[in-house]
Amino acid sequence: MKKQIVVIMLGLSFVGGIFTSTVSAQNSIISNINRGVDAVTGGTQAPAATTPMPSQTTTTPSNNGSGGTYAALGDSVAAGLGLPPVANATAQDTQCGRSSQAYPYMVAQQRQLRLIHVACSGATIGDLVTNQGVSGPNLQPQLDAAYANGTPQLITITAGANDVHWTDFLRLCYSFNCATTINSTVARGYTLVAGAKLDYAFQDIANRSNGHPPTVIITGYYNPVSNYCSGRQSNVTADEINWLNTQRDALNKTIRDTAARYSFVKYASADFTGHGLCSSDPWTQGLNDPAPLHPTAAGQAQIAQSILGTL
DSSP, rough: HHHHHHHHHTTTOTTTTTTTTHHOOOOHHHHHHHHHHHHHHHSSSSSOOOOOEEEEOOOOOOOOOOOOOOEESSSSSHHTTTSSSSSTTTTHHHHHHHHHHHHHHHHHHHHTEEEEEOOOTOOOOOTSSSOOOSSSBBBBBBHHHTTTTTSSSSSEOOTTTTTTTTHHHHHHHHHOOOOHHHHHHHHHHHHHHHHHHHHHHHHHHHHHHHOOOOEEEEEEEOBBBGGGTTTOOHHHHHHHHHHHHHHHHHHHHHHHHHHTTTTEEEEEOOEEEEBBBSSSSBBOOOOTTTTTSSOOHHHHHHHHHHHHHHH
């Protein structure tokens, strides 16, 4: 009962069937993993060069940056979900949960770059190169917006959590039990496919750039549920927290290892150690905040500093 209460507090509606049949999910992933990778990568061939379409995605200049253009891509973490909205927000800014306190604004200001902020809540790695399905007109690929006026000087990406169904696993941890062998197998399958999708996206960036790709910084992920929660919340156990840590580490390793294969891509960590949920100074939003477990302004600042340090 307590776990069900927490799910309600999180504002999450548990989708019946996603994890009630984890054995079926496991079998499906194992039997289709090669086909899934081929569907993402088109086999072993690199993606053909593409011509950017006129952007249908809102671009947000942060200032009159004289140093060039900076495109911020990715999911709700990069968008700044749950934090104050951007000034003069468009319908798509609101739809995507974009905030002026998101780390891209800090990076743009420090580097004196004009920001194109197209990160959107719910985005996957695939949405960098394909239309993102949303309520209303689908959003065009984020890389189309990034390259609409030529090759940007800098690209940052935070993506992968939605590809590995991070939110669904968090729901499972808080409502039932996530630390099982079957769930570990399912998570490994998702992570493998995420790595293939990242390869495709990085190759696409290289092709769009005519041999002169910009600097690309891809961030890792923090663990929103800290060890401080063990013993304080009956809804999540120490084993489940350790399991979440393991899955986060696996995703980060995949992102880091894939980035290392491309000379123009750098990896920036998102280390919230000591500042997760239940700590005395959390950098994640609480269970009653607008976007539970997403970074606070302080968390966004930490990610910005990691990116700037990597640059």
